[in-house]
Amino acid sequence: MMIMLINIKSSTSSPPFEFLKELQGCKKGACDKVQGLRDLKNYLQHFGYLPSNNHTKTPIQTQTHSLADHDHDHNHDDDFDDLLVSAIKTYQTNYNLKPTGTLDTETLYNMMKPRCGVADIVNNNTTRMRSGKKRAHPDNHQDHHHYHTVSHYTFFEGKPKWPASKSKLTYGFLPGTPSEAAAAVGRAFNTWASNTHFSFVQAQDYAKADVRVSFERGDHGDGDSFDGAGGVLAHAFSPTDGRLHFDAEETWAVGVVPGAFDVETVALHEIGHILGLHHSSVEGAIMFPQIGAGSTKGLHGDDIQGINALYNVVV
The missing domain is CATH 3.40.390.10 (Collagenase (Catalytic Domain))
Structure with missing residues (x-):
């Protein structure tokens, strides 16, 4: 059964993430300044991969206070800087993609998919979707360097829960x-x-x-x-x-x-x-x-x- 819930469509408007198509193949050194990179930075900031100045508690807030304030200015330019490279690599890691820092077809295709609005990173720009991995006991108790992961779930910062x-x-x-x-x-x-x-x-x-x-x-x-x-x-x-x-x-x-x-x-x-x-x-x-x-x-x-x-x- 189909439910039409205030379904608003316009033949002249594009899906919100459509702008990403124009950035295909961009990488540091090859396109250091490209129109549209600031929109990508806004996207990555929205989902927690770049620092944010917003201290209001919202579903997508990222608490990346460890970075200097001047770094925030780079979120509003079209420079393919080192901070952007790092953010793209983190995104690729979270979505099981090769962390190249390049805006390849697979990465952009993934970014354009409809998704939940809650940010992926919520703790000082270090917490990733993969950070919830629990490590089992070593396969060999004499070798404490070989572990296998048993889960990939994560929690919000501070692990809030219902009493x-x-x-x-x-x-x-x-x-x-x-x-x-x-x-x-x-x-x-x-x-x-x-x-x-x-x-x-x-x-x-x-x-x-x-x-x-x-x-x-x-x-x-x-x-x-x-x-x-x-x-x-x-x-x-x-x-x-x-x-x-x-x-x-x-x-x-x-x-x-x-x-x-x-x-x-x-x-x-x-x-x-x-x-x-x-x-x-x-x-x-x-x-x-x-x-x-x-x-x-x-x-x-x-x-x-x-x-x-x-x-x-x-x-």
Whole structure:
């Protein structure tokens, strides 16, 4: 069943990340100053790969205070500088690409995919999606240099989580939310309940719910404006804020519909943030930042391991 949720399209407007196409093949030394690099820097700053001056708590805030203030000026020019090279390499590492620092076709194609609006890096420009790896015991106890990784989940800075007294959470929908969308989000809550110590019940009063779900457009008052169809799909805040926002300008659907995004799949991802999970570098995990149109996805072992680790649940 297709749900049209304030689906706004314009034949004259391009998807938000379309500008990246013009930068294909750029690298330091070959295109040290190229028009459009400042837009790339804005993109990388938005998702945590370059430092930000913004100290307001938003879903995409990056706390990169260790870099000198003068470095921030480089985010607004078209120079292919060393800071940009480093940011691109970090991005490539997080998305399982070869960390060359070059804007090759594969990297740009990946950057253009619709995704969650929560930043990938949230801790002093060092925390990566891969930083949640837990190291198992050495395969050979005499050799402490050989480890194997067992997970790729990560947490928000400071590991915020819901207190033990709040294992039963209420959720509500902004009045006017289509019933089909509300039902799909409800199923996502049920899936998390089936795999965690949490339980969820729908509240009648949206304003008093622990988790408040709404479909929003553009600047909707949380400091993180949506960008229109084809860019950021949704975002949510870490515990215990409780806000979960979908971009109403996307084409939303229930189930697999070509060119549309499955409400339940995106809800599963954003509820993960609500519970305290950050992004994962495991492509099969629901907490991987990118979500494709015309597809569905469920919880992965990495997601369940992560939430159990955060709340010290032994299974």
